Amino acid sequence: MTGAMKVEELDTPVLLVDAGALERNIIAMRDIAAATGVAYRPHAKTHKSPIVANMQLEAGAVGVCCAKLGEAEIMAAAGIPDILITSQVVGRNKLVRLIQAAQTAKIMVVADNEDNISDLSSAAQTGGKPMDVLIEVDIGQGRCGVPPGPEATRLARLIAETKWLRFRGLQGYQGLIQMTADFDQRQAQVELALEKLMDTADHLKSASIEIDILTGGGSGSSIIDSALGRYTELQPGSYVFMDSRYRHAQWPGGAPCPFENALTILGTVISRPATDRAIVDVGYKAASSDGGPIVVAGNMDAEFSFAGDEHGQLFFPGRTCPLALGDKVTFLPSHCDTTVNLYDGYIVTRDGLVEDVWEIAARGRVQ
Amino acid sequence: MTGAMKVEELDTPVLLVDAGALERNIIAMRDIAAATGVAYRPHAKTHKSPIVANMQLEAGAVGVCCAKLGEAEIMAAAGIPDILITSQVVGRNKLVRLIQAAQTAKIMVVADNEDNISDLSSAAQTGGKPMDVLIEVDIGQGRCGVPPGPEATRLARLIAETKWLRFRGLQGYQGLIQMTADFDQRQAQVELALEKLMDTADHLKSASIEIDILTGGGSGSSIIDSALGRYTELQPGSYVFMDSRYRHAQWPGGAPCPFENALTILGTVISRPATDRAIVDVGYKAASSDGGPIVVAGNMDAEFSFAGDEHGQLFFPGRTCPLALGDKVTFLPSHCDTTVNLYDGYIVTRDGLVEDVWEIAARGRVQ
Numbered sequence: 001m002t003g004a005m006k007v008e009e010l011d012t013p014v015l016l017v018d019a020g021a022l023e024r025n026i027i028a029m030r031d032i033a034a035a036t037g038v039a040y041r042p043h044a045k046t047h048k049s050p051i052v053a054n055m056q057l058e059a060g061a062v063g064v065c066c067a068k069l070g071e072a073e074i075m076a077a078a079g080i081p082d083i084l085i086t087s088q089v090v091g092r093n094k095l096v097r098l099i100q101a102a103q104t105a106k107i108m109v110v111a112d113n114e115d116n117i118s119d120l121s122s123a124a125q126t127g128g129k130p131m132d133v134l135i136e137v138d139i140g141q142g143r144c145g146v147p148p149g150p151e152a153t154r155l156a157r158l159i160a161e162t163k164w165l166r167f168r169g170l171q172g173y174q175g176l177i178q179m180t181a182d183f184d185q186r187q188a189q190v191e192l193a194l195e196k197l198m199d200t201a202d203h204l205k206s207a208s209i210e211i212d213i214l215t216g217g218g219s220g221s222s223i224i225d226s227a228l229g230r231y232t233e234l235q236p237g238s239y240v241f242m243d244s245r246y247r248h249a250q251w252p253g254g255a256p257c258p259f260e261n262a263l264t265i266l267g268t269v270i271s272r273p274a275t276d277r278a279i280v281d282v283g284y285k286a287a288s289s290d291g292g293p294i295v296v297a298g299n300m301d302a303e304f305s306f307a308g309d310e311h312g313q314l315f316f317p318g319r320t321c322p323l324a325l326g327d328k329v330t331f332l333p334s335h336c337d338t339t340v341n342l343y344d345g346y347i348v349t350r351d352g353l354v355e356d357v358w359e360i361a362a363r364g365r366v367q
Numbered sequence: 368m369t370g371a372m373k374v375e376e377l378d379t380p381v382l383l384v385d386a387g388a389l390e391r392n393i394i395a396m397r398d399i400a401a402a403t404g405v406a407y408r409p410h411a412k413t414h415k416s417p418i419v420a421n422m423q424l425e426a427g428a429v430g431v432c433c434a435k436l437g438e439a440e441i442m443a444a445a446g447i448p449d450i451l452i453t454s455q456v457v458g459r460n461k462l463v464r465l466i467q468a469a470q471t472a473k474i475m476v477v478a479d480n481e482d483n484i485s486d487l488s489s490a491a492q493t494g495g496k497p498m499d500v501l502i503e504v505d506i507g508q509g510r511c512g513v514p515p516g517p518e519a520t521r522l523a524r525l526i527a528e529t530k531w532l533r534f535r536g537l538q539g540y541q542g543l544i545q546m547t548a549d550f551d552q553r554q555a556q557v558e559l560a561l562e563k564l565m566d567t568a569d570h571l572k573s574a575s576i577e578i579d580i581l582t583g584g585g586s587g588s589s590i591i592d593s594a595l596g597r598y599t600e601l602q603p604g605s606y607v608f609m610d611s612r613y614r615h616a617q618w619p620g621g622a623p624c625p626f627e628n629a630l631t632i633l634g635t636v637i638s639r640p641a642t643d644r645a646i647v648d649v650g651y652k653a654a655s656s657d658g659g660p661i662v663v664a665g666n667m668d669a670e671f672s673f674a675g676d677e678h679g680q681l682f683f684p685g686r687t688c689p690l691a692l693g694d695k696v697t698f699l700p701s702h703c704d705t706t707v708n709l710y711d712g713y714i715v716t717r718d719g720l721v722e723d724v725w726e727i728a729a730r731g732r733v734q
Binding site for chain 1: 376377378379380381412434435454455457458460461464479480482483505509510511512513514542635636637638639640646648651652653655656657673674675676677678680692693702704705708709710711731733734
């Protein structure tokens with residue numbers, strides 16, 4: 001073998017990251033935040049890789065978010081210094097692990113429950129180190145969080161009065177509006193959600209409780225979040241790779257999406273059972289389906305459908321399938337986060353050549 | 368800690384296997400096959416574990432099926448002696464790996480394409496060992512395989528005339544009918560599919576081509592497949608763990624399903640945002656969704672819905688949620704195969720105590 005391996009030489013299915021597109025996405029989010037000076041803390045649940053996290057930090061991110069303690073442990077062990085765990089950390093085992101991880105990194109947590117706050121306090125005391133806590137507010141998603149309004153004030157006071165905890169602010173995330181296609185409608189939805197967060201913040205301020213951090217927002221709302229200037233920190237995740245299901249989302253003034261599809265799945269045609277269809281080796285175990293079917297990259301006008309755990313079908317209605325046995329096909333994941341979680345590593349490519357392999361170090365860290 | 372750990376003490380989300388239920392499922396399939404003397408070769412794509420594969424072999428299975436070469440490599444390396452790879456192995460890299468794996472185990476492959484047969488022959492010659500090949504026939508699923516009828520005869524002859532290949536028989540699998548609820552309807556569908564396979568076999572016989580193996584069938588059709596006596600080998604997979612989505616399938620004479628739900632996901636309540644709902648730490652990354660929503664085990668009358676990658680919601684319409692923060696909840700996966708693929712190991716339990724941990728050695732082996 002002379003020189004770098006070509007992408008086409010790889011065994012499939014395989015998960016590819018286009019290094020150039022990834023780098024441009026990281027710069028694009030830096031620019032969106034820099035335009036208004038808001039801080040940003042990208043969500044590492046998307047990439048689960050300390051290597052990508054470090055690229056984001058080098059571009060100016062103030063830290064990373066993690067969805068699970070298990071991800072935070074990986075990031076802390078890899079030297080990422082500043083982490084926000086965006087889901088509640090509940091239970092004795094987990095709190096023991098949390099104070100251990102907090103020995104090597106600054107870790108903030110979110111809470112929405114009095115008992116959990118009491119447990120966090122005991123854990124912090126055991127660890128001998130005060131813990132920073134944010135209150136999560138449900139700003140419309142209907143998932144975790146206290147309702148907007150006075151309840152957060154009660155919990156914040158409880159935290160502030162607890163020796164081993166420090167109240168730092170509020171988290172409010174509305175995931176359901178990130179992919180609203182119409183830009184004006186998305187803007188209105190973001191404003192509505194932010195009103196709920198600011199209303200809650202007003203209650204805190206009138207009770208003389210200081211707020212350092214207002215965190216939330218996603219990749220689809222990032223431009224709006226930055227412009228509105230309410231959040232002190234944004235926590236976008238998907239923008240590093242960009243899900244294909246975002247492709248219908250409009251951007252201000254009809255501008256193209258500022259983020260490129262940097263993540264792809266390469267598959268191979270393993271059967272040509274009829275003139276108008278091909279079977280590829282990409283099924284539910286090689287591409288997540290929770291975000292809908294995956295999409296063929298490029299100009300090939302074919303309909304993809306999952307055909308089981310290990311198979312996908314490419315249908316060319318009324319046409320002859322141009323693919324031969326062994327041909328490689330590139331797909332855009334519909335949902336990058338859950339697709340990344342299926343693989344042990346990224347094959348990093350540049351201009352069609354393999355440049356590196358990065359471990360997906362927090363793959364499977366659901367605990 | 369005195370004695371064995373209790374299941375409730377485990378961090379969550381975690382994947383549990385009930386050892387007793389697993390053992391009974393393995394015996395139940397042995398009995399279904401033994402009733403008519405048909406051989407069976409369980410599909411290891413479900414469990415991806417040489418430990419479970421060995422339990423199946425000890426019960427009398429003639430070997431295992433693997434969906435991917437990457438799984439077969441794991442099984443061969445662990446000493447499983449007899450493997451059928453049920454998907455086409457295509458491409459030079461893969462064929463090199465195939466002949467390497469075939470040094471340690473007897474590996475049969477399926478083919479449906481002339482070029483692939485030619486490549487298999489070259490690979491077998493390079494490996495210095497004849498390779499056993501089956502022709503896949505599409506008996507109704509519309510995925511891989513030659514159409515029923517004379518085409519298989521042409522390919523079988525090609526294989527038989529190739530020095531380094533041995534034609535062994537036909538594979539015909541119809542996955543779309545495994546979960547048909549009405550038993551009589553399922554029986555009729557199985558008979559229709561089998562007619563296509565037997566018609567193809569008749570073409571081969573009239574061309575004086577010998578057939579050793581007719582393989583196919585799944586967990587839902589297993590009783591029918593065994594009774595009809597057409598297959599020489601059955602390849603059921605799901606029965607070891609049993610997906611909850613099979614729960615609507617009827618069995619002969621109104622009998623209960625012969626297989627128990629041996630696989631569960633244990634989750635924890637991490638938020639109690641309203642009186643009628645709880646949020647658990649089980650989302651798309653801890654339970655596959657391609658088979659529909661997961662189901663709460665036991666008698667708890669709650670509606671589960673996925674609430675993102677890391678969250679699930681339990682809704683108690685018009686009632687007060689009986690769960691407190693930190694409570695553990697047991698779920699039945701809707702689709703075991705794709706759920707198993709998300710975890711690195713099984714926690715093996717018996718009577719509510721942790722008995723062992725088994726590595727999911729072929730997790731993520733999609734290539």
